[in-house]
Amino acid sequence: MEKDLKDLKIELSKNGIFTTTLEELYNWGRKNSVWPLTFGLACCAIEMIATTMARYDLARFGAEVFRPSPRQADLIIVSGTVTKKMAPQVVRLYNQMPEPKYVIAMGACAISGGPFRDGYNVLKGIDRYIPVDVHIPGCPPRPEALIHAFMTLQKKIDEQSLTGSERPRHLRADQPSEFPVPAFGEHGLEPAQNRDVFVAEEGNPLKVIQ
Amino acid sequence: MTALPPVEDIKAQIEAGIPGAVVTVVPNGSPSGQHSLLLDHEHARAVAIFLRDHAELRLDFCSLMTGVDWLDTEASEKVKVKKMVAAADGTEQEQEVEEVRKTKHPGYLEAVYHLFSMEKKHGPVILRMRTANRTDGTHLPSLTPVWRSAEFQEREAFDLYGILFDGHPDLRRILMWDGFVDFPMRRDYVPPADDILVTEAHR
Numbered sequence: 001m002e003k004d005l006k007d008l009k010i011e012l013s014k015n016g017i018f019t020t021t022l023e024e025l026y027n028w029g030r031k032n033s034v035w036p037l038t039f040g041l042a043c044c045a046i047e048m049i050a051t052t053m054a055r056y057d058l059a060r061f062g063a064e065v066f067r068p069s070p071r072q073a074d075l076i077i078v079s080g081t082v083t084k085k086m087a088p089q090v091v092r093l094y095n096q097m098p099e100p101k102y103v104i105a106m107g108a109c110a111i112s113g114g115p116f117r118d119g120y121n122v123l124k125g126i127d128r129y130i131p132v133d134v135h136i137p138g139c140p141p142r143p144e145a146l147i148h149a150f151m152t153l154q155k156k157i158d159e160q161s162l163t164g165s166e167r168p169r170h171l172r173a174d175q176p177s178e179f180p181v182p183a184f185g186e187h188g189l190e191p192a193q194n195r196d197v198f199v200a201e202e203g204n205p206l207k208v209i210q
Numbered sequence: 211m212t213a214l215p216p217v218e219d220i221k222a223q224i225e226a227g228i229p230g231a232v233v234t235v236v237p238n239g240s241p242s243g244q245h246s247l248l249l250d251h252e253h254a255r256a257v258a259i260f261l262r263d264h265a266e267l268r269l270d271f272c273s274l275m276t277g278v279d280w281l282d283t284e285a286s287e288k289v290k291v292k293k294m295v296a297a298a299d300g301t302e303q304e305q306e307v308e309e310v311r312k313t314k315h316p317g318y319l320e321a322v323y324h325l326f327s328m329e330k331k332h333g334p335v336i337l338r339m340r341t342a343n344r345t346d347g348t349h350l351p352s353l354t355p356v357w358r359s360a361e362f363q364e365r366e367a368f369d370l371y372g373i374l375f376d377g378h379p380d381l382r383r384i385l386m387w388d389g390f391v392d393f394p395m396r397r398d399y400v401p402p403a404d405d406i407l408v409t410e411a412h413r
Contacts, residue, residue: 085387120394120401121386184387188402 042080099170246336272357277367
């Protein structure tokens with residue numbers, strides 16, 4: 001049935017008739033106008049800035065409008081080391097963004113703490129508190145890597161279906177759009193991770209590595 | 211530009227200028243040979259003002275202040291002592307026996323100041339102060355009233371090492387949050403176990 005429809009669509013387009021579905025149109029519009037938040041944390045932010053400038057030109061992907069308010073942003077690029085002192089603010093900014101919203105963890109630090117992993121004030125990956133859509137390795141990643149991550153995100157948005165059990169979080173009433181903001185504890189952040197977000201894969205349990 | 215006199219001369223000038231001040235030269239064996247002056251708590255502030263206002267030294271700029279943590283150390287040495295030892299046949303005989311003697315040196319926290327002169331264009335003169343121990347006697351006199359540039363760095367030394375600077379105008383944590391209780395740059399600091407909770411993929 002689906003294949004027939006696809007064939008019909010191709011056949012029609014060959015004859016100059018363009019057809020689409022609401023879902024395709026909706027996702028096409030969303031993926032080509034992702035507005036990132038003006039938000040940088042460390043050296044990765046410099047690469048992020050370079051990505052938006054003329055040489056790499058993120059505007060080609062419809063993401064040139066960096067918004068200085070989380071209320072107007074769709075995407076938060078966590079670009080740099082997240083210190084424990086900064087982590088609650090990152091989560092709060094993410095909470096203040098309207099759905100649908102996406103997260104790119106840019107660079108080794110945002111993924112895992114990176115070279116500063118053993119630091120007393122370094123969060124070992126922002127995925128402990130907020131759901132990350134695309135991880136980019138690198139220290140810092142080149143602008144091409146950020147563009148690749150951005151295209152990966154566009155692909156992800158394009159593949160989201162608006163109905164059915166596989167529909168994304170922002171279309172499900174039972175899913176949260178805000179996540180608990182960690183508090184400053186006596187020895188570190190409390191809780192140290194949000195277990196609803198920071199989950200291990202099956203057969204790959206979370207454990208303390210000595 | 212005037213050449214800085216050797217630290218021994220500076221020490222002599224301080225002791226002549228401030229009666230009762232106890233200044234010790236801490237030698238530095240490295241090629242740079244930057245020997246430093248260890249000050250006593252009681253006269254540290256007076257010595258600082260003396261160095262700042264001295265006509266030839268004019269050390270008007272404190273470029274750096276940092277903390278150092280020295281753990282408790284235990285030195286063991288083998289000593290030969292004469293002792294009465296019971297022999298195999300039951301009688302006691304005097305014998306020379308080797309004994310290991312252990313001496314404990316309590317650790318301390320140290321504050322280091324690097325001083326320069328903007329006016330005379332010379333430096334650095336390095337000052338040190340040491341706390342009584344690492345637990346309850348971690349007070350040192352603050353030199354912020356003498357060199358304002360030490361303010362944030364003394365706060366940092368308080369935040370990360372737990373040195374309490376008496377006379378500091380605003381001694382609060384500067385990098386960590388106020389509710390934090392540990393001193394993370396101390397060498398015996400242990401980070402919370404939750405920190406190293408990872409999935410296999412993150413190793």
